[in-house]
Amino acid sequence: MEIKAPRGTHDVLPQESYKWHKVEEAVKGLCHDFGYQEIRTPVFEHTELFERGVGETTDVVQKEMYTFMDKGGRSITLRPEGTSPVVRSLVEHSLYAQALPAKLYYVTPCFRYEKPQAGRLRAFHQFGVEVFGAEDAALDAEVISLALELFRRLGVTGVELEINSIGCPTCRKAYNEKLKEFFKPHLGELCETCRQRYEKNPLRILDCKQQSCKDIYNSAPILLDNICPDCESHFNRLRSCLDAMGIPYTIDGTIVRGLDYYTKTVFEIVSKNIGAQGTVCGGGRYNGLVAELSGPEMPAVGFGLGIERLLLMLDNLNIDLGGQDVPDIYIGHIGEKADMFVQNLVLKLRREGVAVERDYMNRSVKAQMKYANKIGARYTVVLGDNEIEAGKAGLKNMETGDVTEVNLDALGNFFSSLEE
Ligand SMILES: [Zn+2]
Numbered sequence: 001m002e003i004k005a006p007r008g009t010h011d012v013l014p015q016e017s018y019k020w021h022k023v024e025e026a027v028k029g030l031c032h033d034f035g036y037q038e039i040r041t042p043v044f045e046h047t048e049l050f051e052r053g054v055g056e057t058t059d060v061v062q063k064e065m066y067t068f069m070d071k072g073g074r075s076i077t078l079r080p081e082g083t084s085p086v087v088r089s090l091v092e093h094s095l096y097a098q099a100l101p102a103k104l105y106y107v108t109p110c111f112r113y114e115k116p117q118a119g120r121l122r123a124f125h126q127f128g129v130e131v132f133g134a135e136d137a138a139l140d141a142e143v144i145s146l147a148l149e150l151f152r153r154l155g156v157t158g159v160e161l162e163i164n165s166i167g168c169p170t171c172r173k174a175y176n177e178k179l180k181e182f183f184k185p186h187l188g189e190l191c192e193t194c195r196q197r198y199e200k201n202p203l204r205i206l207d208c209k210q211q212s213c214k215d216i217y218n219s220a221p222i223l224l225d226n227i228c229p230d231c232e233s234h235f236n237r238l239r240s241c242l243d244a245m246g247i248p249y250t251i252d253g254t255i256v257r258g259l260d261y262y263t264k265t266v267f268e269i270v271s272k273n274i275g276a277q278g279t280v281c282g283g284g285r286y287n288g289l290v291a292e293l294s295g296p297e298m299p300a301v302g303f304g305l306g307i308e309r310l311l312l313m314l315d316n317l318n319i320d321l322g323g324q325d326v327p328d329i330y331i332g333h334i335g336e337k338a339d340m341f342v343q344n345l346v347l348k349l350r351r352e353g354v355a356v357e358r359d360y361m362n363r364s365v366k367a368q369m370k371y372a373n374k375i376g377a378r379y380t381v382v383l384g385d386n387e388i389e390a391g392k393a394g395l396k397n398m399e400t401g402d403v404t405e406v407n408l409d410a411l412g413n414f415f416s417s418l419e420e
């Protein structure tokens, strides 16, 4: 029986991998300009990391994790999000004892057992940044501007920034009591998960995707109206910093994000070019997480951005990322002598950085040229006994059809001069 890829996974085929390269190059350049360094952590971690780091009452931990026992009897989980592993690594290697703020980024596969839909897969990739060691809202603004700059560099238009503050443990404690009061008369109408959340963490109810729960919490009191003076001045400074950079935003008091560890700033970048599910980037501040994972008290802020959703957006906007990589030259040949000459010439040119292709199918010259055309070679040349003896051949520009006579031992120079 034919084996197919599991549901919710996607093969990146050769005709689209160039798009990934373009996006990854843009990410690298961007993080370089903003002063962020890459961190790579393993694909799997101890399950407990996510239970503590993401929060036991979240949808991610309760419903969506790929968790299994390994052969040593340990509970292992495939990374469902990028932040907790980075914090685990920061604590384990005492990165917080080096120069602060520590500014990190990653592009990494993540795994969530969710209902697959357009741009939302079970095995997906996330670009994220995490900054540790500074409380200043200017850093929240920097992180937001970095995400927006990625969209700008890739030519993505029509994205909008929405910000909110979900306060600190102090103001949230009071707010949780308010929420409990609000939900109490509606307890019977909430879903089972939310009834548990009511006891453990009522704020999480505001994250439920069930319509019946949404109908209730839509009129719940808003946290932003109930934050403490410290959280309020932090939020005001974030707004001033965004204003100073000329970044427009709207304030949306309903953004609570899906993970437990957020404090103060939360934000989403939304787009109309992605279908019904509009969020293309989400993040915020998580001042409690480092200590929660056995590190020191340390403020932090970051975001995650789904690469597949970004690519879907680029497709929907018909953004041209420059096309597939094509060979600089296809070298055809006639006869045995030319065959061996080409064998050597191909390696010589490749060593000089020229992308070369040749025949391996014993095709006729006509069929070789047809193939060269199919793979999009920019130039072609055909070598036989005469050309090898003369040391010269006609190089054909496949776009214009022009033929230029070149010395065979100067082919490498020809292509390096094209690049200048
Ligand atoms: Zn507060």
Ligand SMILES: [Zn+2]
Residues within 6 Å of the ligand: 190, 191, 192, 193, 194, 208, 209, 210, 213
């Ligand atoms: Zn619910």
